[in-house]
Amino acid sequence: MPFAGLEGKVALVTGAARGIGAATCLRLMQEGCKVVAVDVLREELVQSCAAMSGEVVVVVADVSREQDCDAMVTEAVLHFGALDLFVNNAGVIGPRLPITELPVEEFDRVHAVNIRGAFMALRAALRQMQAQGRGGAVVNVASVGGLAAQPLSAAYGSSKRAIIGLSGTAAHENGPHGIRVNAVCPGAVDTPMLAPAMNLAAVPEGAFKGSPLGRAANPSEVAAFIAYLLSDEASYQTGGVYPVDGGRTI
Numbered sequence: 001m002p003f004a005g006l007e008g009k010v011a012l013v014t015g016a017a018r019g020i021g022a023a024t025c026l027r028l029m030q031e032g033c034k035v036v037a038v039d040v041l042r043e044e045l046v047q048s049c050a051a052m053s054g055e056v057v058v059v060v061a062d063v064s065r066e067q068d069c070d071a072m073v074t075e076a077v078l079h080f081g082a083l084d085l086f087v088n089n090a091g092v093i094g095p096r097l098p099i100t101e102l103p104v105e106e107f108d109r110v111h112a113v114n115i116r117g118a119f120m121a122l123r124a125a126l127r128q129m130q131a132q133g134r135g136g137a138v139v140n141v142a143s144v145g146g147l148a149a150q151p152l153s154a155a156y157g158s159s160k161r162a163i164i165g166l167s168g169t170a171a172h173e174n175g176p177h178g179i180r181v182n183a184v185c186p187g188a189v190d191t192p193m194l195a196p197a198m199n200l201a202a203v204p205e206g207a208f209k210g211s212p213l214g215r216a217a218n219p220s221e222v223a224a225f226i227a228y229l230l231s232d233e234a235s236y237q238t239g240g241v242y243p244v245d246g247g248r249t250i
């Protein structure tokens, strides 16, 4: 059974060319949404969306640029007439270095996308939803790295902790507009982001024994939870911060 309330809705997903974003586009299309797929990687985005059947528009945009964030929402409205759902997913991981060795430029690069970019994208989406006056739903993609400190992750971890804060503020401000805002915190997910950092293909069986399920997630498992939060099934959920981590943070 599809999730209630997604059929016919217009959803914008950033970081849609691969990983969790691509899986979320696919899931939302399967749920009957019209999807605006946004990424900096033109070729990968076009290829990924070509493999999906449904109503999808591809927009090449860099969320670290203010004008791109505003333009992607404008494109959504031009193509589909509205914006109902927003998945603030684009992110970069940065180098795994101790604080003492982390260049400021790398710290800034990660924050420029993961929190400054997420803020500008969220702002553009909320402005549109508020102007429409018919509510909406947002999922910000944070990380377990924003819930629990990890070594070698100063830039990434702090950016993900910040997006949890941003998400709560957005939930407060937008509840009166009927717009729900939640954050998901994936654990290890088998995507191109994680592969080089953890060399998943070479991870021996049991390496995820720190989590009860003992494995990394498939991106579709995160996408399913995002789709639920966007749907009317989650109509009383706002301001939530939800680990999707196989129990890693219990």
Ligand SMILES: NC(=O)c1ccc[n+]([C@@H]2O[C@H](COP(=O)([O-])OP(=O)(O)OC[C@H]3O[C@@H](n4cnc5c(N)ncnc54)[C@H](O)[C@@H]3O)[C@@H](O)[C@H]2O)c1
Pocket: 014, 015, 016, 017, 018, 019, 020, 021, 038, 039, 040, 041, 061, 062, 063, 064, 089, 090, 091, 092, 113, 117, 141, 142, 143, 144, 185, 186, 187, 188, 189, 190, 191, 192, 193, 194
């Ligand atoms: N993979 C994991 O284990 C994991 C765990 C926790 C959280 N996350 C978060 O989930 C989200 C998706 O990660 P993923 O694992 O699918 O990564 P990924 O690298 O597979 O995909 C991220 C996508 O974001 C796009 N992107 C990067 N910078 C962008 C920008 N400035 N503008 C537009 N698009 C941009 C990339 O091109 C890429 O297509 C990220 O926010 C990430 O931090 C991932």
